Amino acid sequence: MTNKPQQQVKANKTPYSLQRRLLLNTSIVLVFFIVAMSFVLLDSYKTGIRQATFERLYAQFYSLLSYADELEPGDLFLPEEIPSDKRFNQYNSGLSALVYDETESLIWKSLSARYDQEQHKVPLPLSLPGEGTLAEITMDDTDYFRFHYIAEWESPEGAISLYHFVILENKRPFDQVISAYRNQLWFWLSIMALSLLAILFVVMRWTLRPIRRAVKELRQIEKGLLSTLSDQYPQELQRLTENINRFIQNERHQSKRYKETLGNLAHSLKTPLAVMNTALQNKSNDAEELSSICSEQIGRMDQIVAYQLQRATSGPQVMMRSMEVEPALDKLATSLTKVYQDKNISIEVDVSKGLMIALNEGDFYEVFGNVLDNACKWTESKVRVKAQRVAGKVQITVEDNGPGIPENVRLAILSRGKRLDETVEGQGIGMSVVTEIVAAYNGEIDIDSSELGGALMRLSF
Incomplete structure (x- = not known):
């Protein structure tokens, strides 16, 4: 019972400010110096x-x-x-x-x-x-x-x-x-000490002014009146203010990433949900086949949720661990064929034998799942995927025979929320996610016209 009040008193004790600490320490040193x-x-x-x-x-x-x-x-x-x-x-x-x-x-x-x-x-x-x-x-x-x-x-x-x-x-x-000399000495030394303390007080007020300004700006940031600390600080404080600004920007970026991840998660779950929905509506599927499809897609959904949670907390994970390209593309092609079976789409996959790519598995499915989904969404009947090594890079090309992408909007569709046609179902999220992940791996995206008559997306890693 007796320890709690003591601990509370210690916790409520206001620590000395820097100015008070400096004045107190300087006064002690000054008094010692004057006496000596x-x-x-x-x-x-x-x-x-x-x-x-x-x-x-x-x-x-x-x-x-x-x-x-x-x-x-x-x-x-x-x-x-x-x-x-x-x-x-x-x-x-x-x-x-x-x-x-x-x-x-x-x-x-x-x-x-x-x-x-x-x-x-x-x-x-x-x-x-x-x-x-x-x-x-x-x-x-x-x-x-x-x-x-x-x-x-x-x-x-x-x-x-x-x-x-x-x-x-x-x-x-x-x-x-x-005795007379001692009295005069103490008199003038006392005046000198008081004068020095007054000068030190003024000098410290001026010296500590940048810190007070930083505290004031931080309060304005808390109230939303400022976005970051200004860069007009002394050299000794610049590193600190830069780190604080970086921390503020990271917090805002993290908050934005959480919001975007929710959208990305919803967008990523559409394909496996569509596959299961199509399988349920297809009366020709027996119970065993339906169970297999649902089990596979639920596992895929579980991977998507884990992947998006990982990206939300740490951003795109550039793991330089190679994976085989052909099985992954075949799995995507099979799933999307079931999703768009009413369009009777033909997805042709051409992959160089034993081709490996240094991508995280979750990132691979996120990137090419979106690219292939867009191709299937816009194509008339045919999608062609080709993966090969060109000049030391892994190059994967996705083409379709749809209406194509006008040259004046090719860069715009890579931005978040930008859509080519508002009448077509979608949120304008997929390609922005693709752009972010490809940039994290220092890859490249090229949009061109396909020989099939539609759009061509070329991704190089």
Whole structure:
């Protein structure tokens, strides 16, 4: 009971549109990029400011060194006031200097230094003489930059003394600059991100416009307002729209084929039904002969139904499996003789010995059943069928001694629904089916005048 509502909720959940997906994904990527870029820019700015601080304090060290003088080894003199930068002479100015001897004992400090050496001893790093270092330290809850340099001093007697020069600068101005830069950076990056999102929204709307147009056209096709999608689409969508159009055309063609197949089925069943009807009306036929005729024609009808169903679903089947021509033509001739026995028609069949044709059996009976039926329908008394191999092709000719077919309508009768004489029974279907099947096998149909005086139909495969 509990699973069904959950499944229904999942089924009713509307999936995100492409535009929403792109905007969401782009926003995530953009936010990640903005955050990463802000950290990179901030770190680069901090590094630049720190390097500038190091160089400035290095210069301050050299100014102090210029005022220093060694009275004797281990006894370095510096004036109480340093003229180069007045901040050294102002108490708690934020910039102070200290000098230690090689035993790390304080021997001088500037007037600005407010440190109690006993309570707040400045930690000295391990470094080599002649190597300046910059570090951040915290003293008395205040952060400082500490510049440290070990200077070697050689007396006239050649004695070398080491002195630790330390310059401390309050880190608060540095932090204030970084904070102001960070605020400005986030402000402008946020504006940039919002602007980029707005531009991306406009660009995606324009980029996805062909897809929206395709959806609109599909809805119009569903309503019957359009027949196919237009061909004015970007290159990336052309293959898709062409396939959709092809699918629509195939569906319509399939629907048309179903309708035509019903007509073809009715048309094909006429001959076996006529044979059985003639046999039933012929009182000279005994029960055994009547049963044989009906059994044969019912089997033929079953084949016709199976064949037409196959054509309805898959079209003409071009099966390159050869069949023998003579027995098939003899069977057709026998059936049609019974159908048109009241006309006392003579059907002459002349087939080259052992002639084979590469046609599906159902297609063969459909084609030549229609052609022979038309010949019997229009002939006065005689139909002649000749099958032979000519120049590598199987050529089957059907002639009659009827009125013939005028030259100006020979092409027209091959179209569906076209009939030569509206007074003669028929639906105008048979020859269109013949044309379709022959075309599927890349065959040819020629209509001419017969030596017998009527029409001549020549089919080549």
